Every structure is written in C-alpha cells, then in structure tokens.
Amino acid sequence: MSENGKIRVIVATDCGSTTTKAILIKLVDGEYRLVVRGEAPTTVEAPFEDVTRGVLNAVREVEELSGHVILDGETFIHPSDGGDKGVDLYLSTSSAGGGLQMMVAGVVKSMTAESAQRAALGAGAIVMDVLASNDGRLPHEQIERIRHLRPDMILLSGGIDGGTITHVVELGQVISAADPKPRLGTGYNLPVIFAGNVGARGEVSDLLADKTALSMVDNLRPVLERENLGPAREEIHELFMEHVMAQAPGYNKLMGWTDAPIMPTPGAVGSIMETIAEQRGIEVLGVDIGGATTDIFSVFKHIFNRTVSANLGMSYSVSNVLAEAGIDNVMRWVPFVLPELSVRNRIKNKMIRPTTVPQSLEDLKIEQAIAREALRLAFVQHKSFAVGLKGVQQERTISEAFSQSASGETLVNMMDLDILVGSGGVLSHAPRRQQAALMMIDAFLPEGITQLAVDSIFMMPQLGVLAAVHEKAATEVFEKDCLIHLGMLVSPVGTSQEGKPCLKIEATLPNGTVINDDIPFGELVVYPLGADKSIKAKLTPAKGFNLGRGAGKPIECTLTGGVVGLMVDTRGRPFELPTDEHKRVEKLEKWASALDAYPA
Amino acid sequence: MAHAYTPGLRVAEMTVLRKERRLPIKGEVIVSRGDHVSSDTIVARTHLPGNVQLVNVASKFGLPPEDLPSVMIKQAGDPIEKGKPIAVTKGFFGFFKGTVNSPCDGTLESISTITGQVILREPPMPIEVNAYVDGEVVEVFENEGVAIEVKGSFIQGIFGVGGERAGEIQVAVDSPDQKLEASLFDESMEGKVVIGGSHVDWSGLQEAMKIGISGIVVGGFDDPDLKKLLGKDLGVAITGSEDIVTTLILTEGFGAMAMAGGTFNLLKSREGKKASINGATQIRAGVMRPEIVIPMPDAELSAGDAASSSAGLDIGSSIRVIREPHFGSLGIVTELPNELWKMESESMVRVLKVKLADGSETVLPRANVEMIEG
Numbered sequence: 001m002s003e004n005g006k007i008r009v010i011v012a013t014d015c016g017s018t019t020t021k022a023i024l025i026k027l028v029d030g031e032y033r034l035v036v037r038g039e040a041p042t043t044v045e046a047p048f049e050d051v052t053r054g055v056l057n058a059v060r061e062v063e064e065l066s067g068h069v070i071l072d073g074e075t076f077i078h079p080s081d082g083g084d085k086g087v088d089l090y091l092s093t094s095s096a097g098g099g100l101q102m103m104v105a106g107v108v109k110s111m112t113a114e115s116a117q118r119a120a121l122g123a124g125a126i127v128m129d130v131l132a133s134n135d136g137r138l139p140h141e142q143i144e145r146i147r148h149l150r151p152d153m154i155l156l157s158g159g160i161d162g163g164t165i166t167h168v169v170e171l172g173q174v175i176s177a178a179d180p181k182p183r184l185g186t187g188y189n190l191p192v193i194f195a196g197n198v199g200a201r202g203e204v205s206d207l208l209a210d211k212t213a214l215s216m217v218d219n220l221r222p223v224l225e226r227e228n229l230g231p232a233r234e235e236i237h238e239l240f241m242e243h244v245m246a247q248a249p250g251y252n253k254l255m256g257w258t259d260a261p262i263m264p265t266p267g268a269v270g271s272i273m274e275t276i277a278e279q280r281g282i283e284v285l286g287v288d289i290g291g292a293t294t295d296i297f298s299v300f301k302h303i304f305n306r307t308v309s310a311n312l313g314m315s316y317s318v319s320n321v322l323a324e325a326g327i328d329n330v331m332r333w334v335p336f337v338l339p340e341l342s343v344r345n346r347i348k349n350k351m352i353r354p355t356t357v358p359q360s361l362e363d364l365k366i367e368q369a370i371a372r373e374a375l376r377l378a379f380v381q382h383k384s385f386a387v388g389l390k391g392v393q394q395e396r397t398i399s400e401a402f403s404q405s406a407s408g409e410t411l412v413n414m415m416d417l418d419i420l421v422g423s424g425g426v427l428s429h430a431p432r433r434q435q436a437a438l439m440m441i442d443a444f445l446p447e448g449i450t451q452l453a454v455d456s457i458f459m460m461p462q463l464g465v466l467a468a469v470h471e472k473a474a475t476e477v478f479e480k481d482c483l484i485h486l487g488m489l490v491s492p493v494g495t496s497q498e499g500k501p502c503l504k505i506e507a508t509l510p511n512g513t514v515i516n517d518d519i520p521f522g523e524l525v526v527y528p529l530g531a532d533k534s535i536k537a538k539l540t541p542a543k544g545f546n547l548g549r550g551a552g553k554p555i556e557c558t559l560t561g562g563v564v565g566l567m568v569d570t571r572g573r574p575f576e577l578p579t580d581e582h583k584r585v586e587k588l589e590k591w592a593s594a595l596d597a598y599p600a
Numbered sequence: 601m602a603h604a605y606t607p608g609l610r611v612a613e614m615t616v617l618r619k620e621r622r623l624p625i626k627g628e629v630i631v632s633r634g635d636h637v638s639s640d641t642i643v644a645r646t647h648l649p650g651n652v653q654l655v656n657v658a659s660k661f662g663l664p665p666e667d668l669p670s671v672m673i674k675q676a677g678d679p680i681e682k683g684k685p686i687a688v689t690k691g692f693f694g695f696f697k698g699t700v701n702s703p704c705d706g707t708l709e710s711i712s713t714i715t716g717q718v719i720l721r722e723p724p725m726p727i728e729v730n731a732y733v734d735g736e737v738v739e740v741f742e743n744e745g746v747a748i749e750v751k752g753s754f755i756q757g758i759f760g761v762g763g764e765r766a767g768e769i770q771v772a773v774d775s776p777d778q779k780l781e782a783s784l785f786d787e788s789m790e791g792k793v794v795i796g797g798s799h800v801d802w803s804g805l806q807e808a809m810k811i812g813i814s815g816i817v818v819g820g821f822d823d824p825d826l827k828k829l830l831g832k833d834l835g836v837a838i839t840g841s842e843d844i845v846t847t848l849i850l851t852e853g854f855g856a857m858a859m860a861g862g863t864f865n866l867l868k869s870r871e872g873k874k875a876s877i878n879g880a881t882q883i884r885a886g887v888m889r890p891e892i893v894i895p896m897p898d899a900e901l902s903a904g905d906a907a908s909s910s911a912g913l914d915i916g917s918s919i920r921v922i923r924e925p926h927f928g929s930l931g932i933v934t935e936l937p938n939e940l941w942k943m944e945s946e947s948m949v950r951v952l953k954v955k956l957a958d959g960s961e962t963v964l965p966r967a968n969v970e971m972i973e974g
Contacts (some may be wrong), residue, residue: 138654139652139653139654140651140652140653140654143651143652144651165714166665166714166715166716169712169714169715170654170715170717173654173710173712173715173717173719174654177652177654177709177719178652179649203714311835311836316836316837316883317835317836319833319834319835319836319837320835320836322833322835323832323833323834323835324835340824341822341823341824344822344823344824344854345822345823345853345854345855346854346924347823348759348823348826348834348853348854349853349854349855349922349923349927350923351837351883352758352759352837352853352854352881352883353758353853353922353923353970354883355967356922356923356965356967356968357923357943357947357949357965357967357968358923358943358945358947359923359924359925359943359944359945359947359964359965359968360924360925360943360944360945361944361945361946362924363923363924363945364945364946364947429947431945431946431947431948432946599946
C-alpha cells in the first residue's frame with residue numbers, strides 16, 4: 001500500500017445486504033473531499049453468487065458519474081496517475097449475506113455473558129442468542145438452540161481469572177454436545193473463541209479443539225471490576241475475515257482487491273462514532289436505521305456501546321416494527337385518520353415487496369411514522385444494554401446511597417448528550433432534512449441542548465474502514481461532506497399544561513433580529529440560524545423545567561445552527577401525544593408545519 | 601448506469617424445473633437415477649442425532665466430580681434405558697445405596713470429572729424426504745438426496761403460509777376479480793387446490809380448513825386475518841412451517857386485488873390437473889417465494905419455453921404496479937427517462953412512464969413496478 005502522503009485517490013465500497021455503495025474520495029488542494037457516490041444491487045445471491053459483480057457495477061457507476069477511470073476491465077488500476085486515472089487505496093466493508101451472526105456464552109447472564117455480548121456487538125456482529133449457566137434453559141434446550149440457529153461464530157467466556165472453572169467447562173460441554181455446524185459452506189469448522197478464565201483453557205481445549213476451529217484470547221472479564229474487550233473484538237474481526245467472509249461467494253476475490261482487511265459494516269460505523277467522541281471529547285449517540293436492522297451506537301463517559309436490533313428496520317423488518325410496537329403506537333404518528341386495515345395491509349405489502357419507495361406524500365408520512373417507532377424501540381433496547389458493569393461493588397457517597405443508584409444503571413443520559421447523528425435510508429434520504437430532524441426528535445426525545453446531524457448520503461461505513469487506514473482523509477471527508485448539521489435543539493425537561501410558561505429565550509440572530517420570546521408549553525419553534533452560524537443566548541426555563549442546571553435555573557450558552565435552524569421543543573419530557581384523535585392530528589400537523597417538514 | 605428494477609414473479613405456461621430434495625444431514629437415498637416418482641414417493645431417509653440430556657450425577661450424590669467414575673455403572677458408549685440406574689453409590693455395608701436413574705432411553709455419551717456431569721443422548725429421530733413433485737430422478741447426491749426434473753407449468757406467488765401439499769386444481773370463481781367467498785366451497789373440494797379470484801376472507805379460509813382443502817391460491821388476503829390464522833402478528837416474513845391444513849398462496853399481496861389475468865387464465869387452463877404447491881416464503885437475503893408446480897409430462901416443450909425471461913426493463917415491457925397509487929394495475933412501459941424525477945412525496949427517484957391498462961398514462965418510480973415475466 002502507498003504511504004499516507006502519496007494517497008490522492010481513494011475508493012471505498014460497502015456491500016450491504018441489498019445495495020453495494022461505492023464512494024470516490026480525492027485529494028483536492030491539500031484536502032480530501034468526496035467526489036461522487038454510486039450504487040448497484042448486491043450480488044451475493046443467485047444467479048450471480050459473486051459479491052464482486054455488485055462492487056464492479058457500483059464502481060462503474062462512480063466512473064460514469066465522475067469521469068475518473070478506476071477499472072481496467074475487472075482490475076483496479078493501481079496507483080493513480082495524479083490525474084483522472086487509477087486509485088491509491090481501495091477499501092471495503094460488508095454486511096452482505098446477513099452480516100456476521102454470532103452466539104455468545106458466559107457463566108452469569110448479567111456479568112460475563114453480558115460482557116461477551118458487548119464484545120461481539122462492538123465488533124459488528126448480530127448476536128443471535130446469549131447462553132448463560134443461569135439463563136433458565138435446560139442444557140438440552142441450549143443445545144437445540146445452537147443447532148437450530150447455526151451461528152457464524154461462537155464467543156465463549158466465563159469466570160474471572162483464577163476463579164472456579166466448573167461452570168465455564170459446563171458451557172463448553174453444551175457447545176461440544178451441540179457439535180455446531182457453520183451456516184455458510186461445509187468445508188470448515190465453526191470458529192469458537194474462548195475468552196474466559198485462563199485456568200479453564202486446557203479443559204475447554206479438550207472439549208472443543210477437535211470439533212471446532214478453537215482460538216484462545218485474553219479473558220474479557222479478568223476481574224469483576226474490569227472488562228477487557230479488545231482482544232476478543234480483534235479476534236472476531238480476524239476470524240470474520242479468515243473463516244466467514246472467505247466462505248461467502250466472491251469474497252476471496254474481493255479480499256485480494258482491498259488494501260486493508262474488510263470490516264463488518266457496523267464495526268466500521270462504530271469506529272467512526274468512537275473517533276468523533278474521542279477527538280471532540282463529547283457524548284455521542286448515533287443511529288443507523290436500515291432495511292433489516294437498526295444499529296445504535298453511543299459513547300457516554302468514554303464508554304462505547306453498540307446494539308443491533310436485528311429485526312427492526314424499514315423494509316425486510318417493517319412488519320416486525322408493527323408486531324413489536326403495536327398498531328396503536330405506529331398509528332399515533334400518522335398525521336391523518338386512516339383505517340387500521342389500510343395501515344396493516346400497506347405495511348405487509350411493503351414487507352413482501354421491500355424495495356418499493358413511497359411515491360405519494362401520504363405513503364411517505366406512514367413510512368416516517370413507522371420509522372419513529374423502529375428508532376424508539378431500538379433506543380429502548382440500547383438504553384437497557386448500555387449499562388455500567390454489573391456485579392461490581394462500589395463505594396458510595398451518602399447522596400448516592402439515598403438516590404439508590406446501583407451498579408448496572410444505563411450510561412445513556414440524554415441531558416449530557418452533545419450530538420445525535422442519524423444515518424440510514426429513511427433519515428439520510430428523507431426528501432426534506434426537517435423530516436429527519438422531526439423523526440429523530442420524536443423517537444429519541446433529546447433533553448437539554450443537543451446538536452442534531454445526519455449522514456448526508458450514508459457513507460459512515462466506508463469512512464469507518466478508512467479511519468483505520470488513513471485517519472486524516474476519513475476525518476476531513478466526515479467533517480465536510482458526510483455530516484449535515486441540522487441545528488441545535490433546546491428541549492426543557494418537565495411537563496405542564498398547554499399554553500403555560502415553559503421557556504424564555506433571549507438572543508440576537510446574525511441578521512440583527514432580537515429574540516426575546518416566551519415560549520409556552522406544547523410548542524415546536526424554529527429560528528433561522530444556518531450551518532456554521534452561532535449565537536450567544538440566555539435560556540430561562542420556567543418553574544418546574546430543567547435545562548441541565550436544575551429546575552428553573554437559567555443557562556447562558558452558545559447555540560449553533562444548521563440546515564433546519566435552531567429548534568426549540570417545549571412539548572415536555574416525558575412527551576405525550578393527545579389521546580383525542582382530532583387533537584392529535586391537529587398537533588402533528590402544527591408541529592410539522594412549524595418545521596416546514598412537508599409540502600403544503 | 602446500474603439498473604434498479606424488481607424482477608417479476610415467474611408465470612410460465614411450460615418449463616422444465618429441477619427440484620433438489622436433500623436431507624438435513626447425510627443418510628440414505630432410496631431411489632435411483634431414471635426412476636419416475638410421484639409427489640408422495642419417499643426419496644431419502646436418515647436419522648437425526650437424538651437430543652442431549654445432561655445429568656449432574658456428582659451433585660446428586662454430593663460427591664466431588666473427580667470421584668464420579670467410582671459410582672458409574674454405565675460407561676461412555678453404553679446403551680441406557682429410561683428409569684434404569686446409571687450410577688449407584690456403595691452405601692454402608694450394602695445399605696443406604698443412592699441411585700441415579702436415566703431420564704431417557706438412548707446412549708451414555710460422556711462422563712466429566714471436571715463438572716461431575718454425565719451426558720446422555722436420546723435415540724435418533726427418523727427423517728424422511730418425499731419427492732414433492734411428480735417427475736423423474738435426474739441426479740443422485742450420494743447420501744444426501746436427489747434432483748427431480750419436472751416438465752410443466754410454474755407459477756410463483758408473492759406470499760404464502762403453510763408447507764408442501766399436492767392436489768387437483770379446481771377453479772372456484774368465474775373471473776380473477778371475483779372474491780372467493782365461504783359459500784363457494786363445498787365438500788367435493790377436500791384434498792384439492794382451489795383457485796380463487798381477488799380475495800379470500802377469514803370465514804372463507806376457515807371453511808376451507810374445515811373441509812380439508814389442500815391449498816388456496818388467491819389474489820389477496822387481509823393482514824388482520826393473517827394474524828388470526830397465525831395467532832400472532834407476523835414480524836419477519838419467514839413462513840412455511842405453520843401447522844395448518846390448508847396452504848395459502850397469495851399472487852398479488854395484502855388487501856383485495858384481482859389476480860393477474862395471465863396467472864388466472866393459466867390456472868384455469870390447468871383445471872383438473874394435479875399441482876404441487878408450497879407456501880414457504882422468505883423475504884431476506886436469499887428470497888424464497890411460494891410456488892405452484894403443475895406437472896405436464898406429456899406436453900410438448902417448444903423452443904424458448906425452458907428459459908425464463910431475464911431481460912431488463914425496456915420500452916414495451918409489461919409491468920405491474922406494486923405500490924400505491926395504482927397498486928395492482930398492469931401497464932406497458934412507454935419511456936425510461938435517465939434523469940431523476942421528483943415525486944409527490946418530493947423523493948427524487950429514477951422513473952418510467954407507463955401506459956396503464958385503462959389507457960391512462962402516468963409516471964412511476966422504477967422501484968414500484970415489477971416485470972411480468974413469462
């Protein structure tokens with residue numbers, strides 16, 4: 001691979017389960033910038049059964065749109081000639097064929113099993129099931145489950161170093177008895193990673209070495225008070241490449257083309273989120289809502305967490321959103337009255353023909369109603385998973401003892417959140433950015449002052465894998481071409497009655513307009529404040545409302561704008577929609593109109 | 601530019617299909633190449649390894665795990681019987697003996713001195729695979745299964761529930777837009793595949809199940825009725841293993857939608873013939889659609905029948921609209937503009953112009969039509 005200084009042209013692809021996306025990045029006037037994006041259907045399935053077909057088609061689209069010659073027949077031209085020919089770096093991520101599907105096992109469900117789950121999710125896997133000695137299932141039920149699910153890989157953990165080995169060996173026996181077979185192909189053994197008590201390695205090896213491709217890494221929970229997820233995550237990436245990807249059609253060829261290992265798509269998105277949080281020293285929440293799954297990433301108190309809600313999505317999984325949220329929760333976001341039968345049949349028709357797009361405004365609004373529920377449910381799952389280590393004894397101050405704070409509390413604190421980043425088709429490709437803002441506000445209900453942003457064209461996966469190889473290029477493109485700042489949102493926490501005082505805002509807009517507004521409870525207000533513009537403001541919440549300093553305490557701060565503007569949400573936290581149908585529709589219309597979210 | 605369009609569902613008057621029938625694990629193939637089989641012929645069989653049961657004998661006796669071998673009266677590899685002892689303690693002078701009995705028939709698989717557990721395996725479970733279609737065995741996969749070739753008509757549905765069934769085709773409606781009401785079913789339809797028009801409702805399906813109809817092929821069905829049928833909201837579209845008497849195949853989608861004329865006419869022309877149907881649907885990577893196979897061993901196959909149309913969308917292509925508005929309408933492509941168009945939803949998408957069957961012209965997203973393939 002070329003040295004960093006010589007890299008002028010970068011092509012990165014993301015092979016999704018339905019679409020392969022390619023981006024072209026070039027060094028222009030000393031800065032890396034996105035030139036163009038192309039896409040083509042993914043070709044892992046019959047009749048093609050070769051992922052490189054889709055990659056070549058997407059890259060050809062990039063060539064057509066940019067005029068830059070990348071391929072000579074079916075070969076990448078290396079290196080670039082300094083003009084409009086050749087590439088210096090080609091990278092790829094992949095979630096095709098259903099991504100990396102894992103099972104994890106640990107002794108105690110809320111301790112080592114949960115740590116193992118965090119390691120697998122952080123590496124970009126879908127966790128199909130979590131086995132634990134205390135999960136309430138009998139051994140034969142666990143065995144049947146392993147056989148039935150046919151994971152791509154198993155991560156076995158359990159026990160702290162120097163502790164008892166009995167339980168972790170029991171789990172090894174369960175895996176051994178199941179004699180698991182891999183999902184893709186029959187010519188290789190299923191990879192199993194042991195990341196548990198080092199004292200049990202001999203016994204685990206006796207049980208599994210002959211039946212599986214067993215590897216050993218450092219214990220992911222060496223002592224109760226500390227997780228050590230890095231070695232297990234790295235091993236998952238290694239084995240994903242060596243065993244799983246190598247079995248998928250065409251991947252051996254693709255692996256030969258790329259200048260760095262192929263990363264699982266969510267692993268790449270997680271890595272870019274972690275980089276933003278670290279570089280800026282901020283608390284980050286990111287979401288990627290796809291057709292089949294919704295991934296949520298967070299960095300709070302320097303701790304990275306990722307969850308994947310495997311069956312919450314906007315096409316393949318759209319019907320499952322309805323099944324999990326319930327029809328009433330979906331219908332409450334629809335800003336008109338529609339019979340339940342019609343909504344149900346429409347959702348099922350989207351499920352059976354997942355690639356269709358909303359042509360009418362009515363259809364778009366229904367899809368965006370479903371998206372709110374998919375995001376909300378995925379966020380509920382994330383909050384319950386992104387928790388501090390359980391089973392850890394903590395020294396408590398008197399005040400903590402009174403507030404009953406315990407180990408295992410969620411790390412997600414919406415009041416501390418600095419930026420909420422949305423990604424994925426329904427957010428990135430919403431016809432108006434205001435719609436993305438509204439969906440994110442309604443689903444996540446940010447508190448206090450929060451910056452909202454979306455991934456312009458859904459290129460975080462490619463930038464994630466690029467960050468591992470060329471951080472400067474990834475950061476520059478991310479800042480300038482990837483993130484679209486929607487604007488800051490001010491949302492006081494508290495509730496009241498409609499029309500009662502909620503927030504006083506005092507500021508002067510860049511055009512000289514003086515704001516001195518009392519915003520009552522129940523409103524959504526937008527002030528024009530463009531991207532890269534900021535203002536000093538004094539925000540005074542009414543009695544009973546909090547913006548982070550305590551109830552009724554004012555804040556003086558700098559607020560930045562975005563393509564939507566400066567948004568103020570006084571609809572209350574917790575937020576509730578009117579139960580009366582006509583009032584609900586009236587409110588939804590009013591709020592959408594305040595943001596100019598839909599055509600009149 | 602890369603083309604984005606939805607390949608249509610296949611409706612072929614005459615084609616040659618190859619159906620692979622494989623065991624889930626290796627076993628015995630009991631037919632030979634060249635054999636003519638019918639849908640219910642068993643072509644391969646095997647035994648699935650039995651379930652495993654773990655018994656912690658050491659903890660039942662309160663012994664350290666390393667002492668386990670001293671109490672085991674059955675060893676690894678020995679056959680075991682339900683209720684019969686597998687381990688006995690010595691007791692005091694022959695008295696106060698402790699016993700652990702086997703919870704199942706089968707074999708003792710292993711004894712662990714680390715955990716104190718004994719692993720027992722239940723007897724293997726027999727598994728058989730039938731031919732599913734009437735046809736000829738054209739390939740044998742040693743120890744795995746066979747490939748069966750069948751000549752005949754082939755129709756794909758869009759969604760189905762229920763597994764593989766076979767039966768004689770009977771058309772119960774006069775036209776593709778007529779609803780398949782409960783009153784149209786009668787006892788003579790038991791074991792048959794009944795063809796409806798635009799829609800079957802819950803009372804109709806219940807009647808069909810009561811009679812024992814093998815399958816229903818119809819344009820549409822309502823989601824609330826599907827919920828009643830499955831006993832839950834269907835989350836992810838993976839079906840085929842439902843334990844229901846009557847397999848249901850939808851050709852168009854959810855709601856009342858006239859069956860496509862070509863599909864209806866083909867099924868009508870095959871009335872009285874035997875059909876093999878399967879409602880199994882998987883809408884995931886590796887999509888699987890429900891199907892109707894009508895073997896016609898004596899029919900002539902003309903050139904071009906065997907190959908499916910795989911050409912892309914072009915001017916003059918026949919399409920069906922697969923999303924609101926105009927859902928279910930048929931039409932002919934009249935123009936394929938290159939540039940993106942703004943829809944009413946303000947989405948910028950690639951489009952096509954189409955002349956609908958009622959003579960009107962409209963612009964539709966390319967993603968919202970499917971080709972009608974032969």
